[in-house]
Amino acid sequence: MNIRSFLSRLPLFNGLPEEDLKALAGIVLDRSHAAGESIFTEGDRAAGLNIVFSGRVKIFKLASNGKEQILHIMGPGEPFAEVPVFQGGHYPASAEAIEASRVLFIPRDGLTDMIRRNPALALDMLAVLSRRLREFASTIENLSLRGVPERLSAYLLHLSDLAGGSAEFELDIKKGLIANLLGTTGESLSRVLGKMSQAGMIRVGGKKITILDRAALADVAAARQALD
Amino acid sequence: MNIRSFLSRLPLFNGLPEEDLKALAGIVLDRSHAAGESIFTEGDRAAGLNIVFSGRVKIFKLASNGKEQILHIMGPGEPFAEVPVFQGGHYPASAEAIEASRVLFIPRDGLTDMIRRNPALALDMLAVLSRRLREFASTIENLSLRGVPERLSAYLLHLSDLAGGSAEFELDIKKGLIANLLGTTGESLSRVLGKMSQAGMIRVGGKKITILDRAALADVAAARQALD
């Protein structure tokens, strides 16, 4: 897949005229990152928009004591680091490749020019940021108002949805990362998974999860039912 | 102050041509809300953008057990509920007037038309959403990676900055609301304020706060120093 047709397939750039698409492909930088390699660090001066071409990237905040909170895990086709393009000029969080990845980089000026010329792109971009605000609002709600069992059941149900509603699916990332995404520790995650298995709601075999009692899991997610 | 000139003074609409400004003033609805009155509820269908004309409004998430997490407190001139204008069509959180308020409402279609016609407005709107994403990222960091004393000292330092760096200032809202904004309870807030006073970092007299040792407070905010 070449970059030009990859870009044209992105929802964000759908409806962009041929010439702009061509211009875009012309100014895009293509960068490769090994697993574990840092892409940028919170506070760095930012010069443009990033898009995952292949692989996976985590966006995270790091505390002084080393604990991390993952904000997003981005996969192929997903844009990230839009914020500094439109406001502030420096990254609000850090990014690291969690597997070997190729990341496209669109310099700021090229992108803003294009937005000025294409109102549809502006509205698409506004929709992207709005979706992200929705996700963040939900993350805040999770961290502040819900416990680890609630968050984990909701996450498992979400993964099942992504897998087309199948009761059986694979955890897409290591458990330690899931813990940091849900705002907890590996130890707690492990214990809660254990309790859910014991309660007969799920079966866990390595990365494979089977949902045995979806209704019970939904009850835990909605805090209608405790775990022990 | 009439609505037309109020709108023209907002950073968001700066640079909008006269005719658009006039059109805007023509389609705006002006709604009054008593203190404690709900403006909208999470999940409601949303039909446009809101802007605080006078008074103050809290945007919040409510848990099933009644606990609330405040996402923002908006004052005069601040737009809110942009998200459903651009994505999803329903409110991601609830809003309530915390004092008698007038709220302007701009119907969705009028606004998106105007954005289509004015690239500068599109970029301003993108900047507004980006700033909000930055704030949310910081809230997530606070909730997940920092303790209540850290969050509170940072908040007090922030209020002092807003007051022009003065060591003496008034809490802008009731302490219970501050607690819900910081993701804690009134009781904990009260105790932490007590410890800070005892440590000689601040003096508290009702709503009046005096910062006695800014450096120490900054150390607590940055988790370089514990409280007891």
Place this chain on the structure above:
DNA sequence: GGAATTCCTTGATCTGGGTCAAAAAAACGG
């Protein structure tokens, strides 16, 4: 301006989930 309501503080207690440590299980590299 006094009664009623709401807000804040303080004390006692409880608990979810974090930390530390070590074993078990997987994944990886040569």
Place this chain on the structure above:
DNA sequence: CCGTTTTTTTGACCCAGATCAAGGAATTCC
């Protein structure tokens, strides 16, 4: 494929901060 490293699990313990309860202090509203 075997040894090494990384990840996950399990156990024991601890602690920040929530909850419950009850006074005290402010506001609010006739």
